[in-house]
Amino acid sequence: MRIASLDTALYRIELPVPLSDSTHGTMTHFELVTVRLRDAEGAEGVGYTYTTGAGGAAVHALIDEALRHVLIGAEADRIEALWQRMWWKLHYGGRGGSVSLAVSAADIALHDLRTRRLNQPLWRALGGYDPSVPCYAGGVDLEFTLNALLRQTDDNLAKGFRAIKMKVGRARLSEDRERVRAMRAHLGDDFPLMADANMRWTVDQSIAAARAFRDFNLTWLEEPTIPDDVVGHARIVREGGVPIATGENLHTLHEFTQMISAGGVTFPEPDVTNCGGITVFMKVAHLAEAFNLPLTSHGAHDLTVHLLAAVPNRSYLEVHGFGLDRYIAQPMEIHEGTAIAPDDRPGHGITFDWAGLEKSRER
Incomplete structure (x- = not known):
């Protein structure tokens, strides 16, 4: 047709x-x-x-x-x-x-x-691994006061999230460390907690930050430095002592290939809306699997839940607070920390x- x-x-x-x-x-x-x-x-x-x-x-x-x-x-x-x-x-x-x-x-x-x-639902057509995908609340909250950050955290827990990401990259590393410390104390020792620096630091600063966070059992530190520095990312992974997520600013399959093969990432993190679409996202997923790496995601959660539901090496789906839900007929469902890829609607099932x-x- x-x-x-x-x-x-x-x-x-x-x-x-x-x-x-x-x-x-x-x-x-x-x-x-x-x-x-x-x-x-x-x-x-x-x-x-x-x-x-x-x-x-x-x-x-x-x-x-x-x-x-x-x-x-x-x-x-x-x-x-x-x-x-x-x-x-x-x-x-x-x-x-x-x-x-x-x-x-x-x-x-x-x-x-x-x-x-x-x-067919998209997740079935792409491989059909498991429609239940672990997810986390992706806070965009760097300038929140600590009290506001903790209130947001409690709101996310009430919504059913069982993993949470916070922003770091404030003017002083000591401020970031104290905020991570407060979140860890608030959530408990084993609760999955991620921190996202949005490319804030140099490589040496990233290593220092990673080491400063090691006591807080982060699931990962995300985008510590610019995505263009592949060699620098490999140093951060080797010397920082915490897992590293990156990829939301990688826009081609070849960029992911370079980062993964260099050992510069622990959790590859494609965004289906900027990496080349579903065609490329799925190639990145399989590339990560070939390197025995768990896959996460960035943005567009109503769509991306299908893609992570299709592959066995998915880790966490990011759920973003961009407010698009109010324009979607049936927003994605979350139950006790799990996002559900819809099985009752063909395609991605998003009706604007x-x-x-x-x-x-x-x-």
Whole structure:
């Protein structure tokens, strides 16, 4: 069946509560870019990507002005071939960045369209390992007071989370250490606790921070330094003494290959909306499995739960507080620390409130 139409839109989504980390500062909104593909029989597939508040117009334009010409009239189920055509269409203008976000959104829509036509949930079509996926609450809370951080933690526990991530990367390492200490005391010795630095430090600073946190039994320290420094990441893993998660800012399969093969990551962490879509996410998952590494994820939890449900080496699904749930008909369910990939809806099962989103449309 051939693709008959493509619609794309850009929305500004206001955050219910401003969020903060060490590199993006305070965030008041994010940008959502959606893709809707329909075939000649009217079947529809939906994909999306997002930014932390800037650059969405470029992603939208790449889809609307370039990828449209690749996809319209093409055979919808030849996803690998279409991925290659999209990638090489835009390759010269940037291997990663906005290009990867644009290709990701279109690729997600293609997989959704295919599995809706098959009348299969996405997680089953991709491998069908286990629909129950351990998850954690991903706090974006660097500038929260300690009391606010602990209140947020209690709210997340009440929602059913049994693993939690906090932000680090404040002006003084001693402040980070005290906040991690307070969280560990609040949660108990064995509760899964992660800390995320959002690329704040140099390699030597990262090693010092990792060593400062060793007494607190972190599940992982996330993105301690810039993703471009593969050799530096390997040093942090060797010398820091805590597991390292990274990958949300790696935008190609080749970047993941370099990081994993160099020993620079303990928990590879792709984001399906910026790594190249479902096609690349699943290749990263299998690459991690070949290196005997547990896989985690970043962002887009309603979609990513399907991808982690498909593979045996998944660890934790990140559940983000971006406030998209209010635009989704059936948000992801969480039961006692486990996210459930839906088995009663074909495709990824995400149904957007398009009328509600229209009020936030930018173009």
